[in-house]
Amino acid sequence: MSDPHIVSVGLSPIGSTDLTGRDLFTAAMTEAFDGVPDPAEIVDAVYVGNQSERYEHQILYGTILAEWCGLRFTPAERVEACAAAGALALRHAVRDVRTGTHDAVLACGIEKMTAGGSALATESLSAAFDRPLEQRSGVTAPSQYALLAQRYLHETDATEADLARIAVKNHENAAANPRAHFGEEIDVETVLGSEYVARPLKLFDCAPISDGAAAVLVASEEVASAVGSRATSVRVAGSGAATNNIGVADRNLTVIEGAHVATERAYDGAGIDPEDVDVAEVHDAFTISEALLAEAAGFAPRGRGFESSRPPAERSDGWTNVRLSTSGGLKARGHPIGATGLAQAVEAYEQLTGRAGDRQVPGADTALLINEGGVADAATVAHVLTVGGT
Amino acid sequence: MSDPHIVSVGLSPIGSTDLTGRDLFTAAMTEAFDGVPDPAEIVDAVYVGNQSERYEHQILYGTILAEWCGLRFTPAERVEACAAAGALALRHAVRDVRTGTHDAVLACGIEKMTAGGSALATESLSAAFDRPLEQRSGVTAPSQYALLAQRYLHETDATEADLARIAVKNHENAAANPRAHFGEEIDVETVLGSEYVARPLKLFDCAPISDGAAAVLVASEEVASAVGSRATSVRVAGSGAATNNIGVADRNLTVIEGAHVATERAYDGAGIDPEDVDVAEVHDAFTISEALLAEAAGFAPRGRGFESSRPPAERSDGWTNVRLSTSGGLKARGHPIGATGLAQAVEAYEQLTGRAGDRQVPGADTALLINEGGVADAATVAHVLTVGGT
Numbered sequence: 001m002s003d004p005h006i007v008s009v010g011l012s013p014i015g016s017t018d019l020t021g022r023d024l025f026t027a028a029m030t031e032a033f034d035g036v037p038d039p040a041e042i043v044d045a046v047y048v049g050n051q052s053e054r055y056e057h058q059i060l061y062g063t064i065l066a067e068w069c070g071l072r073f074t075p076a077e078r079v080e081a082c083a084a085a086g087a088l089a090l091r092h093a094v095r096d097v098r099t100g101t102h103d104a105v106l107a108c109g110i111e112k113m114t115a116g117g118s119a120l121a122t123e124s125l126s127a128a129f130d131r132p133l134e135q136r137s138g139v140t141a142p143s144q145y146a147l148l149a150q151r152y153l154h155e156t157d158a159t160e161a162d163l164a165r166i167a168v169k170n171h172e173n174a175a176a177n178p179r180a181h182f183g184e185e186i187d188v189e190t191v192l193g194s195e196y197v198a199r200p201l202k203l204f205d206c207a208p209i210s211d212g213a214a215a216v217l218v219a220s221e222e223v224a225s226a227v228g229s230r231a232t233s234v235r236v237a238g239s240g241a242a243t244n245n246i247g248v249a250d251r252n253l254t255v256i257e258g259a260h261v262a263t264e265r266a267y268d269g270a271g272i273d274p275e276d277v278d279v280a281e282v283h284d285a286f287t288i289s290e291a292l293l294a295e296a297a298g299f300a301p302r303g304r305g306f307e308s309s310r311p312p313a314e315r316s317d318g319w320t321n322v323r324l325s326t327s328g329g330l331k332a333r334g335h336p337i338g339a340t341g342l343a344q345a346v347e348a349y350e351q352l353t354g355r356a357g358d359r360q361v362p363g364a365d366t367a368l369l370i371n372e373g374g375v376a377d378a379a380t381v382a383h384v385l386t387v388g389g390t
Numbered sequence: 391m392s393d394p395h396i397v398s399v400g401l402s403p404i405g406s407t408d409l410t411g412r413d414l415f416t417a418a419m420t421e422a423f424d425g426v427p428d429p430a431e432i433v434d435a436v437y438v439g440n441q442s443e444r445y446e447h448q449i450l451y452g453t454i455l456a457e458w459c460g461l462r463f464t465p466a467e468r469v470e471a472c473a474a475a476g477a478l479a480l481r482h483a484v485r486d487v488r489t490g491t492h493d494a495v496l497a498c499g500i501e502k503m504t505a506g507g508s509a510l511a512t513e514s515l516s517a518a519f520d521r522p523l524e525q526r527s528g529v530t531a532p533s534q535y536a537l538l539a540q541r542y543l544h545e546t547d548a549t550e551a552d553l554a555r556i557a558v559k560n561h562e563n564a565a566a567n568p569r570a571h572f573g574e575e576i577d578v579e580t581v582l583g584s585e586y587v588a589r590p591l592k593l594f595d596c597a598p599i600s601d602g603a604a605a606v607l608v609a610s611e612e613v614a615s616a617v618g619s620r621a622t623s624v625r626v627a628g629s630g631a632a633t634n635n636i637g638v639a640d641r642n643l644t645v646i647e648g649a650h651v652a653t654e655r656a657y658d659g660a661g662i663d664p665e666d667v668d669v670a671e672v673h674d675a676f677t678i679s680e681a682l683l684a685e686a687a688g689f690a691p692r693g694r695g696f697e698s699s700r701p702p703a704e705r706s707d708g709w710t711n712v713r714l715s716t717s718g719g720l721k722a723r724g725h726p727i728g729a730t731g732l733a734q735a736v737e738a739y740e741q742l743t744g745r746a747g748d749r750q751v752p753g754a755d756t757a758l759l760i761n762e763g764g765v766a767d768a769a770t771v772a773h774v775l776t777v778g779g780t
Contacts, residue, residue: 052443053517059470059517059518060470060636060763060764063763073634073648078469079469080449080452081450081452081466081468088467095489099485128450130454131446243453243457244463245457246454246457258463373453379453
């Protein structure tokens with residue numbers, strides 16, 4: 001048994017690119033392996049998060065990436081729970097190291113979403129909805145999340161402008177992130193004036209369709225030490241996962257219970273409370289998601305998660321001081337499905353090691369990641385990362 | 391840390407059916423949970439092997455099956471390495487129990503291959519080939535395996551009739567398996583007289599396109615005891631996995647090195663040698679596969695694996711007494727891709743617990759399973775199962 005550490009990370013540019021999935025991965029892997037002596041010598045297993053074979057007509061991505069890294073005969077596989085695939089890969093790497101199964105494991109994620117335009121992406125993502133009950137009604141991701149948003153606006157004091165402010169905040173963060181999909185700040189009027197996709201969600205309430213790849217090397221403390229990165233490595237202190245009913249109609253629309261369960265499991269593993277978290281990357285596929293997940297994670301009182309865009313001092317009583325989606329989040333950093341959970345880990349690694357540049361939250365030493373698959377919490381994987389102490 | 395035991399198994403009918411994937415799974419789950427008190431109370435996690443979202447336009451199968459079993463909030467996910475997906479699910483379950491991560495885990499596999507006819511199955515399986523180098527040349531699974539077979543017939547004394555005898559033996563075994571895809575025996579003339587699919591492989595050298603689902607409940611000795619099945623439970627003594635280069639052109643065609651590595655890892659874990667194995671389910675997607683895997687597993691001397699259809703006494707020196715593909719194998723029991731690795735485990739469970747009916751190999755107490763993904767050993771997962779002893 002060994003504490004799992006993230007010893008190095010890599011992230012491709014995120015956005016609409018001409019690169020193939022493997023080219024995107026090359027960018028991430030090259031960065032992750034930079035300064036790691038003999039990666040092929042130390043990596044014992046590979047997990048790849050990838051949502052859909054449709055974009056590139058390619059399965060067996062575990063095998064392909066192991067070979068691409070020069071890791072012949074290394075166990076490698078793909079894991080999938082729609083957009084939670086990336087964090088699943090991380091979770092496997094963390095467990096393998098924690099249990100002593102392996103000393104160093106590469107978790108990576110890839111999605112080449114723009115290969116067939118938005119029509120293919122919409123079609124492909126619809127496979128995450130229950131086929132007999134949901135798909136046949138022609139629902140899309142925005143139309144399902146719009147149900148959550150409608151109900152939330154009905155139950156709480158939140159307005160469409162409040163949701164818009166979440167988008168504005170995340171675009172502002174992304175503008176300080178050189179690898180974000182969107183590099184320009186926006187204002188509330190831009191969001192409110194954009195077209196409705198599924199009322200009350202407008203174009204600027206929605207995360208984009210992005211290409212991207214991410215790689216995270218997880219290792220035991222001994223290996224972390226040996227590769228010389230121990231001083232800057234981040235400990236994965238807790239990991240939690242949970243599913244919820246596949247159908248939105250079979251869930252509470254405004255209390256994201258599965259995400260709450262997964263997050264509690266991660267907190268319990270780490271022995272921390274929500275108040276201890278300095279920065280959090282939550283699964284803001286839509287602005288409403290950030291509001292709901294701030295509550296599910298215990299950062300905000302019920303019905304006040306929509307204040308996530310405000311500076312801590314201006315939030316309601318009961319809110320913690322956490323900063324959300326410092327990377328720009330799915331909303332503006334971008335959302336390359338299978339890579340998203342690992343892109344979250346890259347941001348946390350950079351924040352906790354003081355490398356987040358203009359996005360840096362001073363003194364951040366504990367991060368929470370929430371990565372979801374399907375509509376909201378059909379599948380959720382949460383992680384707690386820390387530096388110092390232990 | 392606890393020895394992982396298979397405490398119960400379930401298998402749907404295998405073949406061309408009108409059932410959906412979920413209906414097939416219901417058949418497998420109902421059998422696996424029969425006699426298990428409160429499965430929802432004891433199952434801590436679910437892994438689902440599934441090759442393609444194309445057949446049913448459905449991803450997130452982990453979430454769906456967890457809900458289908460009444461396991462709300464239980465961690466669940468899909469794993470994929472093409473046709474090795476089922477054994478990957480088993481491998482995760484085994485590791486979770488062995489490491490003490492969970493006490494009981496459900497490993498299951500589903501494939502609804504006939505949903506779009508053989509055209510969709512061929513198209514879908516082609517995603518397992520390297521896109522830039524292999525797919526663009528229009529290869530299919532039979533055409534790639536034919537390269538292995540051509541070379542094997544060139545290098546060894548084997549003939550097309552020898553390969554045909556493997557098919558005959560596996561159909562004979564399937565005829566004694568009530569859930570096999572094919573229930574009728576065939577003769578060598580049937581195989582040799584069937585159409586060439588890709589020379590030298592003929593129609594009857596090839597496994598069929600099958601629907602099917604399988605479920606295997608893996609638990610600690612304590613849970614096995616508690617559910618009353620300890621007396622008949624089977625211990626998973628070893629598990630090994632390996633990848634090999636994705637492209638057939640980048641591998642040895644007649645020495646299946648990745649499968650050899652994975653199998654050695656499973657033997658090492660179990661502390662056994664090939665001679666100790668009584669029954670083996672190998673990944674006979676084509677007759678040539680059984681010959682090659684008999685050699686990779688150390689059952690046969692190099693170049694003599696084609697004798698797998700013969701009774702042990704009539705095989706060349708250096709062969710062990712193992713019986714191969716007693717279920718009928720992929721060739722005749724059927725090959726529902728994501729479920730195949732677990733269907734292999736079901737056969738081993740039945741053989742080792744004396745429930746294999748007319749297929750029973752007397753005194754069998756050790757089994758080897760080899761499940762492959764892609765062409766031959768692009769991904770291999772091997773397991774050793776035992777009863778008695780420790």
